Amino acid sequence: MSKPIRVHLITGGFPPGSFAGHDMDYARLRLLGLLQENSQVLTTCGNDFADVAKWLPGSHFLITYVAGPFPNDEQDESIRNFLRSGGRWLALHGTSGGKAVPVGDQRYIRKMVKGRYHETLGCFFLNHPPLRKFRVEVADRGHFITRGLPASFDVMDELYLIELQDPSACQTLLTTELATDPSPRGFGFVYERDSSVMPDGKTRVLGYTREVGAGAVTYVALGHCHSPISNVQPFVDSSVEPAGQTPQVFRGSWETAEFEMLLRNAIGWGNGARP
Numbered sequence: 001m002s003k004p005i006r007v008h009l010i011t012g013g014f015p016p017g018s019f020a021g022h023d024m025d026y027a028r029l030r031l032l033g034l035l036q037e038n039s040q041v042l043t044t045c046g047n048d049f050a051d052v053a054k055w056l057p058g059s060h061f062l063i064t065y066v067a068g069p070f071p072n073d074e075q076d077e078s079i080r081n082f083l084r085s086g087g088r089w090l091a092l093h094g095t096s097g098g099k100a101v102p103v104g105d106q107r108y109i110r111k112m113v114k115g116r117y118h119e120t121l122g123c124f125f126l127n128h129p130p131l132r133k134f135r136v137e138v139a140d141r142g143h144f145i146t147r148g149l150p151a152s153f154d155v156m157d158e159l160y161l162i163e164l165q166d167p168s169a170c171q172t173l174l175t176t177e178l179a180t181d182p183s184p185r186g187f188g189f190v191y192e193r194d195s196s197v198m199p200d201g202k203t204r205v206l207g208y209t210r211e212v213g214a215g216a217v218t219y220v221a222l223g224h225c226h227s228p229i230s231n232v233q234p235f236v237d238s239s240v241e242p243a244g245q246t247p248q249v250f251r252g253s254w255e256t257a258e259f260e261m262l263l264r265n266a267i268g269w270g271n272g273a274r275p
Helices: 024-035 073-084 116-121 257-270
Strands: 005-013 041-046 061-067 088-092 100-103 106-112 123-127 132-138 152-157 161-164 171-177 203-212 215-220
Touching (some): 024 061, 073 203, 073 215, 088 257, 152 257, 171 215
Parallel strands (some): 005 041, 061 088
Antiparallel strands (some): 100 106, 171 203
């Protein structure tokens, strides 16, 4: 009997047990379905990083789709050791976020606080404008993770503005163009400066891979989804709905062949395939 490929999947919101504006059940089921296409995969599941030190030893691959949960310094060290020893981490969507704190005495105006784990992950979330349609450019079509993808494709999603922590160490896979953050005043999170735009003043990185010790991290910003009970979007861009009304059920990138191919490739990469 062949030795199984151990995968640990973390999907969840904050506070514990909440959906945090995302349909966690849908994302979890889709990812589990893709994982089970390989009969050698054995998957364990968590809702946050609280017991990550318990599950990573003996695992080959970590997948995270979270909105709010983030590893503290001790848990981050467990992930670093996992990567240094050859493990691979596929981090999706809200994994680049983390602790949100009020700004001054304005309870509903918040900003993201950078943690030690952002250095491990390789990026830090600043904000996203309202749900919108945008074009994704495949920056490196020669990588295993992007194989079979077209040169570009359109999605409806949250366009994440992420700050790369060490751009020289990242192999960019996906980008889009957005010169300025179009978020209305009071929408989303505030930040001091837009450190997510590349030197050309318009390119934003949406996906990359980077080596960490003998292992590697791949981050993909796409993947918002919500259901009627998890929808917290006050409105959307007119490119999604002309009237600006938020769809009660939203799957966005998950319903595109390109995102499914990207996930399938990334899971193959995490399970041991090499570029």
